[in-house]
Amino acid sequence: MGRIPPGPPETGRVRRNRDADWNDWPVADYLAENYRRLHPCDIGVIHHHAAVYRRFAPGALSRTVELGAGPNLYPLMLAAAASRGVDALEPSAASVRYLCGQLAHGVDDSWRPFYALCRSLAPGLPADSAEALRRVRVVRGTADDLVPGTYDLASMNFVAESVTEDFGEFTALCDAFVHAVRPGGTLLAAFMERMPSYRIGTGPVWPACPVDEAALRAVFTPRTTGLRIVGLAKDRTLPEYGDTGVLLLTAERPAA
């Protein structure tokens, strides 16, 4: 991902989610830049998320969702520790193809250190990542396809703030995320902090909405209980995305 110089987006107008061709998501470049090795921020996200899943006994959650799963397998590995059924909801044809291939034919070797770390923090996970990922079902769709109250837990990593420049649309996506769980259900998310629109490799500009902790509190406080937000330092082993770090969020949808 490359940083876009400050100023109005190339088109001169705010770019919304539908303005980007998500089917064309550059999976190979994205993996190369982000997930071919364990970066410090992945380690931080995995530790944080694993602690949330450890609240639940293995298999205690009947259905969970990973919203905007993309080609990232570690949130699915973590979810498999506690969930009997994980929906990886993803609109992009390219990412769906990658995910389906990984589930059908075994994961790329580069995911092994990720799985080893997940398993060290979630001992209920089986030795074989393929067995864990059998709990995952890939579903083609967007946040608009979420049916309120469906899931025990919803997880979302680097999605709402990374798919639109419109703060109203960011808020609507977070709202759909919150309502995807049943009352009392658990919410788990990671956000790039203050990231402007970005490039992956030399590809097109993808729309993003810079958010900070105050913006997340403004969106999630009225919609959730038990809101907790912690920060991870900017990861300088990643390409320069223009972010200032990562924000990790946990909360619950209010019971009834």
Ligand SMILES: C[S@@+](CC[C@H](N)C(=O)[O-])C[C@H]1O[C@@H](n2cnc3c(N)ncnc32)[C@H](O)[C@@H]1O
């Ligand atoms: C920056 S990527 C993050 C991918 C992955 N979650 C990760 O942790 O690396 C943003 C993802 O959101 C997906 N996306 C775009 N619009 C979406 C929408 N309206 N609803 C759900 N996902 C969307 C994209 O296809 C892409 O996979």
